[in-house]
Amino acid sequence: LYAQGTRCAELLAAEEAGERARGATAYLNLEPGDCYGDSTAVSSLVQAGITRVVVGLRHPLKHLRGKAIQSLRSEGIQVDVVGEDLQSKLFKEALTSCLIVNAPLLYRAAFRVPFSVLKYAMTADGKIAASSGHASWVSGRASRGRVFELRGRSDAVIVGGNTVRRDDPRLTARHVKGHVPVRIVMSQTCNLPEEANLWNVHEAYTIVATQRGARRDFQKKLAMKGVEVVEFDMLNPRDVMSYCYDRGYLSVLWECGGTLSAAAISARVIHKVYAFCAPKIIGGVTAPTPVGDLGMNQMTQAIDLIDVSYEQIDRDMLMSGFIQPIPDLSPVIPSADEIPSVDPEVSPYETNIISFYKTWDTFGAFSNFSPHPIDMPDEKGDCLTWPTVEHYYQAHKFVGVDNPQANDIVQEIKQARSPEEAARIGRTRQREFPELV
Amino acid sequence: LYAQGTRCAELLAAEEAGERARGATAYLNLEPGDCYGDSTAVSSLVQAGITRVVVGLRHPLKHLRGKAIQSLRSEGIQVDVVGEDLQSKLFKEALTSCLIVNAPLLYRAAFRVPFSVLKYAMTADGKIAASSGHASWVSGRASRGRVFELRGRSDAVIVGGNTVRRDDPRLTARHVKGHVPVRIVMSQTCNLPEEANLWNVHEAYTIVATQRGARRDFQKKLAMKGVEVVEFDMLNPRDVMSYCYDRGYLSVLWECGGTLSAAAISARVIHKVYAFCAPKIIGGVTAPTPVGDLGMNQMTQAIDLIDVSYEQIDRDMLMSGFIQPIPDLSPVIPSADEIPSVDPEVSPYETNIISFYKTWDTFGAFSNFSPHPIDMPDEKGDCLTWPTVEHYYQAHKFVGVDNPQANDIVQEIKQARSPEEAARIGRTRQREFPELV
Structure with missing residues (x-):
C-alpha cells in the first residue's frame, strides 16, 4: 500500500530494475490495490517485462481482492499466491512476514477500526512517572527519536485529559521529516487547560473528543483557536475508533496514561503494544504504571503478547508484540478469481449513497485526495x-x-x-x- | 576465587594445557589469593612452565594483595598487571571485564557487606503480581531456570514476611545441581505462618531475622523445626547484611517484594538488579510493582543503572545492571610489592583476637572449612x-x-x-x- 501522494512501489521497483526486470520474478507482500482507479502497479509490472509475480497476500479489501491478480494473469504473467499456489513451511513463514508488514491494513479491514498501537515508556521498576506524576524523561533520546518515527507513521496520536493537564505534550513528529499526525485528546469532562501546546494547531491538527454537552463555552474557545471539537453521546475508545475509521485513518498511536490505556485494551481496540523500558529505578508505591485496571485477579489471566520482538535502542529496550492475532483475510479455499463489480457491502437496493472520504474507499478515486x-x-x-x-x-x-x-x-x-x-x-x-x- | 571445596582454577588450567603450557603466557582476571595458606595457584603455574602471567586485578583483600604477584616474580616469571604495567584503551576494556567478573569480591572488600543482587520478574506493564497479590507465574520456564542458577551461585536468598505469607516459596535451586543457598526471611513482627515450605530445613537451611522480642513463643517453634532465628535490635537491611558479612557470605540474592526492595536500595546495600520482563499485560492500579517508595518525586532523580546488559530468555527479556559503580581497589599509583606481614586492620596493640569464620579471612587457614x-x-x-x-x-x-x-x-x-x-x-x-x- 502506498501512502497518499507518494509513488507506487511497483513503479519505483520497475524503474530501479530497468532492463534487469525483463523475464524476472517480482515478489509482492500484498496484491496491489489500485485505490485510485488507475492501474499503475499492474501496468508497471507488465511494461517492465516481468514474467512471474509471487503475491504474499490477496488484498484485504473486498472490492480490490483478486482484481490485480486477474489483471496480471490476463496479461499472460504467471501469478503464484503464497498459501494457495505455493505451500510449504518456508512459505508459511513468508506468509507470516507478509501478515506482519500489512498488519495495519488487515486489522482495519477485519475489525473496521484503525490499527491501534499502545506506546509507553517505563522504568526498570515499571513506573511511567514518579509518585508526583513527573514523567520527563523516562526513556533516552534515541527512544524518543523512535517515538517521533512511530508518530510519523500514524494518522493520529491519542492522549487523555490527564496527560494534557500534567505533561502538556506537543505530540509532533519533531526531528523526523514527513507526515505529522492529527492529535486527539479524549476528555469526558473537557476539563482541560486554557493554554496548552496541543491548542497550537500551526504545528499539527488537533481534535478534542468529549462527551456531549461538556463545557460548551470552553469548546467554543477551543474552536476559536482552530481546534476541532467532536462530541460523543458516550465518550469511549470504541466509538472514538469508529469515528477515526470513518475518517479513513489507518494507524493510530495511543500515548496515554494507565486509565485510558486500560479502557482501550478492555474495549479491544488496541492491537499492538510498544513498551520502552529504561534502565533506571524510580520507586514509588503510588507511582503510575502503564496499564490501569483490566479486572484481572490472577496472573494466569494476563494477556499474552503475540509475535513478540525485542530491540535495544541505545540504553533502553523496546518490547513489542501484538495483543490480538493478525487477521488472515485470505480465503481458506482459494476461490475463483471473481471480482465483485461493486462493493457488495454497498447494495444498490439499499442506498444510492457512495462514500469516498479517503482514497481507499470503494469509490476513493472520486476523493479530492486522490492523487490524480x-x-x-x-x-x-x-x-x-x-x-x-x-x-x-x-x-x-x-x-x-x-x-x-x-x-x-x-x-x-x-x-x-x-x-x-x-x-x-x-x-x-x-x-x-x-x-x- | 575458587569456591570452598573446589579445586583451584590455575591448577585445572595447567592440567588441561599440559605440555602446551611450557613457555606460555597465563591470563588471570584476578591475582590468585591463596586463602588456605598454601600456594596451589602459584606453584601450579610455576610447575606448568608458564613464563609470563598477565594479571587483571590485584587481589582486593589487603592481606593477599601483591603476595602472589611477588611470589611469581621471585620464581622468575614475568608478571604484567593490567592498568599498571599494561595501559591502553584495549587494556582499559579488559580491566572493566575483570572488574565485572570479580564484582562480588570487590563489593564485599570495599563495602564490608556481601554483594547483593535484587531480582524480580514483572509483566510488560510493570507489575510483579495481580491486584489480588497472585504472582505465579510472571516469567516463563526458561527465566525461572535462570533464577535457579542465580540461587545456585548465591550464599543466601532473602525474602520478606509478605512473600512467605503470600507465595509460600521454597527458594531452592531445584533442577540445578550444586550449591543450595541459605534462605533468610526478614520479618520485624515475626508474624509468619505456622507451616511454610521454608520451615522444611531438609531442603535447605533457613534463617529468620526478626526484631528483638518479637513473638518469642513462635521463635521457639521455629527453632524446634531447625530454623535458625536471629534477633536484631533494629531489623533493617544494613544490619542484616553486616550479619551476613560476618558469616562470610559473598553473594546474596534478594527475591523480595517492593517494600523490602525499596528499603534495601535506600540502605544502599543492593549492588545489582536483575529484572525479568515477561511479554504479558495484567493491568491493575493497585497491583504491586517491583520497588516501593524511595522518596523520589522527580523522574530526573531516578537511579540510573550502570553497565546495563540485555538478554532474551525464551519469550522474556532480562535486564541487568549495577546500581553502584564496581569499586576498583587497584592502587592508583602502583606501589612497591609490599606485603603486610599481618592484616593491618588487626593491630596487635589493640587486640589479640583473630577471626577465621570463613577461609578468606586473614587467618582463614585455621578454619575448619579450610580444604586441607x-x-x-x-x-x-x-x-x-x-x-x-x-x-x-x-x-x-x-x-x-x-x-x-x-x-x-x-x-x-x-x-x-x-x-x-x-x-x-x-x-x-x-x-x-x-x-x-
Whole structure:
C-alpha cells in the first residue's frame, strides 16, 4: 500500500530494475490495490517485462481482492499466491512476514477500526512517572527519536485529559521529516487547560473528543483557536475508533496514561503494544504504571503478547508484540478469481449513497485526495497542472487576493508533497491570515 | 576465587594445557589469593612452565594483595598487571571485564557487606503480581531456570514476611545441581505462618531475622523445626547484611517484594538488579510493582543503572545492571610489592583476637572449612584421610553408634563435595535422627 501522494512501489521497483526486470520474478507482500482507479502497479509490472509475480497476500479489501491478480494473469504473467499456489513451511513463514508488514491494513479491514498501537515508556521498576506524576524523561533520546518515527507513521496520536493537564505534550513528529499526525485528546469532562501546546494547531491538527454537552463555552474557545471539537453521546475508545475509521485513518498511536490505556485494551481496540523500558529505578508505591485496571485477579489471566520482538535502542529496550492475532483475510479455499463489480457491502437496493472520504474507499478515486493531477486554466487562461484536486481547492482560498504573501501561500500549497499536506497548509494559513482569504 | 571445596582454577588450567603450557603466557582476571595458606595457584603455574602471567586485578583483600604477584616474580616469571604495567584503551576494556567478573569480591572488600543482587520478574506493564497479590507465574520456564542458577551461585536468598505469607516459596535451586543457598526471611513482627515450605530445613537451611522480642513463643517453634532465628535490635537491611558479612557470605540474592526492595536500595546495600520482563499485560492500579517508595518525586532523580546488559530468555527479556559503580581497589599509583606481614586492620596493640569464620579471612587457614585434608586414626587405629576438619567433625557426631544407618550417614558426610555440604548433611541428619547422635 502506498501512502497518499507518494509513488507506487511497483513503479519505483520497475524503474530501479530497468532492463534487469525483463523475464524476472517480482515478489509482492500484498496484491496491489489500485485505490485510485488507475492501474499503475499492474501496468508497471507488465511494461517492465516481468514474467512471474509471487503475491504474499490477496488484498484485504473486498472490492480490490483478486482484481490485480486477474489483471496480471490476463496479461499472460504467471501469478503464484503464497498459501494457495505455493505451500510449504518456508512459505508459511513468508506468509507470516507478509501478515506482519500489512498488519495495519488487515486489522482495519477485519475489525473496521484503525490499527491501534499502545506506546509507553517505563522504568526498570515499571513506573511511567514518579509518585508526583513527573514523567520527563523516562526513556533516552534515541527512544524518543523512535517515538517521533512511530508518530510519523500514524494518522493520529491519542492522549487523555490527564496527560494534557500534567505533561502538556506537543505530540509532533519533531526531528523526523514527513507526515505529522492529527492529535486527539479524549476528555469526558473537557476539563482541560486554557493554554496548552496541543491548542497550537500551526504545528499539527488537533481534535478534542468529549462527551456531549461538556463545557460548551470552553469548546467554543477551543474552536476559536482552530481546534476541532467532536462530541460523543458516550465518550469511549470504541466509538472514538469508529469515528477515526470513518475518517479513513489507518494507524493510530495511543500515548496515554494507565486509565485510558486500560479502557482501550478492555474495549479491544488496541492491537499492538510498544513498551520502552529504561534502565533506571524510580520507586514509588503510588507511582503510575502503564496499564490501569483490566479486572484481572490472577496472573494466569494476563494477556499474552503475540509475535513478540525485542530491540535495544541505545540504553533502553523496546518490547513489542501484538495483543490480538493478525487477521488472515485470505480465503481458506482459494476461490475463483471473481471480482465483485461493486462493493457488495454497498447494495444498490439499499442506498444510492457512495462514500469516498479517503482514497481507499470503494469509490476513493472520486476523493479530492486522490492523487490524480488536474489541469486547470489560471487567471490568464494558461493551463496549469495541479498535483491533486485538494491542492487546487486549498490554493484557491488565497487566489485573487492582491497580496504577495497570498501568492507565497499559493506556491507553498502547490508544492505540498501530498494532498494531506496541502490541506494542512491551507487550513492553517486560513486561520493565521483570515484577511487573505 | 575458587569456591570452598573446589579445586583451584590455575591448577585445572595447567592440567588441561599440559605440555602446551611450557613457555606460555597465563591470563588471570584476578591475582590468585591463596586463602588456605598454601600456594596451589602459584606453584601450579610455576610447575606448568608458564613464563609470563598477565594479571587483571590485584587481589582486593589487603592481606593477599601483591603476595602472589611477588611470589611469581621471585620464581622468575614475568608478571604484567593490567592498568599498571599494561595501559591502553584495549587494556582499559579488559580491566572493566575483570572488574565485572570479580564484582562480588570487590563489593564485599570495599563495602564490608556481601554483594547483593535484587531480582524480580514483572509483566510488560510493570507489575510483579495481580491486584489480588497472585504472582505465579510472571516469567516463563526458561527465566525461572535462570533464577535457579542465580540461587545456585548465591550464599543466601532473602525474602520478606509478605512473600512467605503470600507465595509460600521454597527458594531452592531445584533442577540445578550444586550449591543450595541459605534462605533468610526478614520479618520485624515475626508474624509468619505456622507451616511454610521454608520451615522444611531438609531442603535447605533457613534463617529468620526478626526484631528483638518479637513473638518469642513462635521463635521457639521455629527453632524446634531447625530454623535458625536471629534477633536484631533494629531489623533493617544494613544490619542484616553486616550479619551476613560476618558469616562470610559473598553473594546474596534478594527475591523480595517492593517494600523490602525499596528499603534495601535506600540502605544502599543492593549492588545489582536483575529484572525479568515477561511479554504479558495484567493491568491493575493497585497491583504491586517491583520497588516501593524511595522518596523520589522527580523522574530526573531516578537511579540510573550502570553497565546495563540485555538478554532474551525464551519469550522474556532480562535486564541487568549495577546500581553502584564496581569499586576498583587497584592502587592508583602502583606501589612497591609490599606485603603486610599481618592484616593491618588487626593491630596487635589493640587486640589479640583473630577471626577465621570463613577461609578468606586473614587467618582463614585455621578454619575448619579450610580444604586441607587431615589424617586421623579410626577406632581400630588405622589412619584415615578426611577432606576437611569439618567433614571429620560432622561425621563424628554419628561415630560409635552401633547402627547401620549411622554408618551410612558417616559415609555420606565423608563423600560430601565441600565442607559446607558436610556441615549441611551433618546438621540435617542430627535433627532427623537425634537417637543416632
